Amino acid sequence: MHYFIYHAGELYCEEVPVKKIVEKCGTPLYIYSGKTIRRHFKVFDSVFSEIEHLTCYSVKANSNIGVLALLAREGSGADIVSGGELYRALKAGIPPQKIVFSGVGKTPAEMEAALKAGILMFNVESLEELEVLGEVAKTLKIKAPFAIRANPNVDPKTHPYISTGLSKNKFGIPEEEVIPAYLKAKENPYLLPLGLDAHIGSQLTTISPFIDALRRLKALWEEISSFGFELKYFDIGGGLGIVYDQEEPPLPEEYSSAILKELKGLPITLLLEPGRLIVGNAGILVTKVLYTKANREKKFVIVDAAMNDLIRPALYQAYHKIVPVEEKEGEEVVVDIVGPICESGDFLAKERKIPQVKRGDLLAVMSAGAYGFVMSSNYNSRPRAAEVLVEGDQFFLVRQRETVEDLISLEAIPPLYL
Ligand SMILES: Cc1ncc(COP(=O)(O)O)c(C=O)c1O
Numbered sequence: 001m002h003y004f005i006y007h008a009g010e011l012y013c014e015e016v017p018v019k020k021i022v023e024k025c026g027t028p029l030y031i032y033s034g035k036t037i038r039r040h041f042k043v044f045d046s047v048f049s050e051i052e053h054l055t056c057y058s059v060k061a062n063s064n065i066g067v068l069a070l071l072a073r074e075g076s077g078a079d080i081v082s083g084g085e086l087y088r089a090l091k092a093g094i095p096p097q098k099i100v101f102s103g104v105g106k107t108p109a110e111m112e113a114a115l116k117a118g119i120l121m122f123n124v125e126s127l128e129e130l131e132v133l134g135e136v137a138k139t140l141k142i143k144a145p146f147a148i149r150a151n152p153n154v155d156p157k158t159h160p161y162i163s164t165g166l167s168k169n170k171f172g173i174p175e176e177e178v179i180p181a182y183l184k185a186k187e188n189p190y191l192l193p194l195g196l197d198a199h200i201g202s203q204l205t206t207i208s209p210f211i212d213a214l215r216r217l218k219a220l221w222e223e224i225s226s227f228g229f230e231l232k233y234f235d236i237g238g239g240l241g242i243v244y245d246q247e248e249p250p251l252p253e254e255y256s257s258a259i260l261k262e263l264k265g266l267p268i269t270l271l272l273e274p275g276r277l278i279v280g281n282a283g284i285l286v287t288k289v290l291y292t293k294a295n296r297e298k299k300f301v302i303v304d305a306a307m308n309d310l311i312r313p314a315l316y317q318a319y320h321k322i323v324p325v326e327e328k329e330g331e332e333v334v335v336d337i338v339g340p341i342c343e344s345g346d347f348l349a350k351e352r353k354i355p356q357v358k359r360g361d362l363l364a365v366m367s368a369g370a371y372g373f374v375m376s377s378n379y380n381s382r383p384r385a386a387e388v389l390v391e392g393d394q395f396f397l398v399r400q401r402e403t404v405e406d407l408i409s410l411e412a413i414p415p416l417y418l
């Protein structure tokens, strides 16, 4: 369920015509629906209400501080993977005791910032990282609460670039090393074993890989308990997929009931790290048609958003539905929708059937709320897009459009060239 709907032939976000927002803020433009984000969070969180749990929104999916502030008000925690995300989450008002820190390459400086902030837990992804975390904690004289992120070697059956729970992936610690890691941690009183974690991938559209991973995690948890560890937090990561095209991902209640069945009776607090599910279908990228052209083989629609604004089609051959902001009738045409960047890989859609469009028309790239703006870059010296958050009949610019001055604001010409 989302709030991007046509009224009288015009695409609206909640109660605001998309065209009206574009008139004020220009294109390319990300527009997020606050109502949709809130609804997704509430639905997801409520299907776990029968168990003690904490939903830690995965900040990487969309880290705009306005979006984070909305989620903070709903009681969300945060799953972070960098010092930058820690900074954003805290600034947005997410309490540190609701923050978990994942990622294979945490630096000592990032660990220090997180320890000083008093986060809930580090999800540790290697034995060396555990050792460094212990050293940093000892120096600061602050205990480091941690979980080991296990790599359960389960195939999530998603795009290979976004699978994370296979042995060939860089994430987590192999199952056989998990118990030794907790035992080793006993040597340092500044390491506080608090949980167990796994996250096997993103955009999963079936339940079975989640359950396979959960069972392995549960077996590990039981074995660890037999060594006298009382691990309170059982973190099963994120990864539940959404509908971009024809996918049929499990409903949140199907996902939760399968999980809750497995966890019945365990004295744990469940941690969840959904990202895409909360924001993916709560955002669109609006772009303007710059030119159309055709050759003997193809028709092209050249728009003002490019792979630097939304890299998912280029990187994963991901499908995003693209619709005109003003509904059109009449014949449809098959086109490649491409951006201005000097790469043949710069496309938003290939061989796509859309209504005939012309210069100046607006198109909405749907399901762009997750891994959209956050993965954008300045490639080809393109200032990054603006972001707008809609609430009912109001809209707020939550990130200004970059300017050409911004592009070079951190750069310098060596004095000898002046
Ligand atoms: C550790 C961790 N947790 C949570 C997520 C969120 O995943 P998703 O956006 O698929 O829910 C990711 C990204 O895949 C992740 O790496």
Ligand SMILES: N[C@@H](CCCC[NH3+])C(=O)O
Binding pocket: 060, 162, 202, 203, 312, 370, 371
């Ligand atoms: N960036 C990916 C998801 C990666 C998830 C991060 N672990 C996407 O757009 O689908």
